[in-house]
Amino acid sequence: MATPSIVDARAIHKHFGALHVLKGVDLKVAERELVFVIGPSGSGKSTLLRCLNRLEEPSSGSIVVDGIDMLDPRTDINHARQRIGMVFQSFNLYPHMTALGNVTLALRKVAGKSRAEADRLGRAALERVGLADRSEHTPGQLSGGQQQRVAIARSIALEPRVMLFDEPTSALDPELVGSVLEVMRSLRMSGMTMIVVSHEMGFARNAADRVVFMDDGLIVEQGAPAEIFEHPAHDRTRAFIGQIQRH
């Protein structure tokens, strides 16, 4: 690959006490690439994502995102995190603020925008996720799918270079999943680099550039979606995919 990688994680190890959760993971992601991460529960997918923006401190390894050495103590982590959006399974919207308040908080406090400017950018971000008419609603007044789209707007308002998604649709009722995947698809069309942990295999098939299979703290294999889904090289991958498709 000639394209420079925007995420370059090498030899990531993570221990939780005696538990060795990541056992030397290497992950390179090219600009505009959508990498889809699958693997059994407990294999370390969330931990890997959370290491990339240092919500979790890796025990060893190196992580460079958009040219910034994330593990260098001299790096301004709060500044660096603006470039890495993160979307959580449980949305994690701020319940005491409106949708617009959720989206504009970091714009005002971190990006240093005036309230008027932040509101303008925030409304534009809500528009992109199809919720321009919900800006004054609080999270409690929104459906799960709408909440997750506000959470996506909260991230994209900061114009990140990479977006991390940790099971963004797992907490949603089936009929609400589509609206969130639709937003993710349009993000992809706009050229966003994305790393997505999810069980939405249909989305992986038609939107992912690469599928990464993790098991027991390691990347077991990776490749184009068709390749991984139809002709996995490893038994563990085959077993996992068989299991997922039966459900």
Add this chain to the structure above:
Amino acid sequence: MSTWDRFVDTFFNGKVMAKYLPDILSGMVVTIELAVLIVITGLGAGLALALIRSLAIRPLNWLIIFIVDLFRALPPLVIIVLIYFGLPYADLSFSGFVSTWLSLALVLMAFSEEIFWAGITSVHKGQWEASRSTGLSFGQTLMNVVLPQALRLTIPPLTNRTIAITKGTALGTVVAVTEILGEASSAMSNSYNPSPLMMGAAAYLVLFLPVVVLARRLERKFAWKR
């Protein structure tokens, strides 16, 4: 004289009440001054301790927990007496007013720290993570995301504690503070009539009922839909 008339004459004696009304009113002023000082400094110090505790600096937290447990365990009267009669031996002497204020502020600090702390820790970890992942610092997250949610949960227990402890201003009588109860009981012994005590009770109602109503308002205001 009917029983009723005798009752009224004893407990609501107009002459006695008129005579001692100014005393009760000046007692009210003292109680209000004490209460306001206790609430501001006690809650302020309690919140400050809870915020310091959230920094998770081990030795500091042990110290905070020790102080908080100490002042929650000691009866307020004991603290007042210790400060008023004990500290002069350490060449520090405070008036009865200041002793009462300090004691009750320390007690309120201790209880409110626990309540604020419980509120802060009850905010879901995901709130911290969402905020930090967008680049807000620890302090910004605490102030903008966590504390507003924590305060909402703390308002009911906090108002109960605050009212209970502020009523403790009556303990100031033992160190000669001329607050409501002090004025009422000296008036009672001077007049050989319990009417001043009734006035004192009325004074407490006038002071604390609005506070209770205000607290209820606050609770409603901070209850957003989940």
